[in-house]
């Protein structure tokens with residue numbers, strides 16, 4: 150009994166952590182790596198200048214920073230996702246972008262707008278904002294908004310309360326989309342190596358998807374970033390792929406994995422391309 154207590158306590162601490170992350174570390178690493186390869190010289194210089202010294206110029210190494218500060222910056226937790234009305238499969242900024250207290254703009258789409266605006270202070274003599282943190286938040290949130298279940302339903306908290314089996318293991322649907330699909334793909338197809346996965350997505354971006362990529366990069370006229378478009382795509386993907394055919398106790402195996410993996414790769418690519426386009430737009 151004595152030896153059980155510390156373990157139980159440790160699990161109590163770990164459980165909430167596993168239910169609230171965005172894409173897992175590999176998903177965020179992938180979107181930031183893809184983005185960094187597409188920056189203009191001006192944007193690359195600004196990113197290098199804003200990153201802390203210890204990152205050694207590697208944005209991807211700090212792309213999960215926003216998940217690590219959720220407890221220090223408690224206010225930032227609702228900025229990682231959007232909850233939409235159950236089963237509607239639509240997103241509207243004015244209706245959905247609020248936190249549980251109803252404060253408007255406190256969702257991942259509002260956060261992307263906010264940190265984009267803050268970063269436009271770059272190059273000014275002074276700014277009231279911490280632009281290093283703004284860069285790390287923005288880079289993370291553009292990843293998160295592309296995880297379909299980060300624009301999910303309210304009652305199940307983006308699939309966080311849906312218990313499934315991932316092959317033979319117990320899992321939570323949200324976590325399947327944050328981590329499991331990516332990890333299983335890495336193990337089966339990419340030599341258990343995230344860099345090999347990134348290379349495969351980069352090849353798609355420059356070849357099969359090249360025409361699409363030009364469309365992803367553009368958003369509405371005069372807008373640097375278009376989180377409302379990304380969120381609408383997100384809830385559509387959540388309904389058409391993530392939630393589809395899944396309920397409590399569903400067993401998700403090869404059928405689900407192989408049919409959803411292309412969507413995950415596509416969303417990771419979009420996240421990376423749009424993060425680059427946003428940073429290029431901000432830094433000129």
Ligand code: ADE
Nearest residue numbers: 230298299300301306307
């Ligand atoms: N908490 C509540 N809704 C969530 C979502 N869609 N994603 C992550 N965490 C959440």
Ligand code: ZN
Nearest residue numbers: 170171172327
């Ligand atoms: Zn998540």
Ligand code: ZN
Nearest residue numbers: 170171229293
């Ligand atoms: Zn997140």
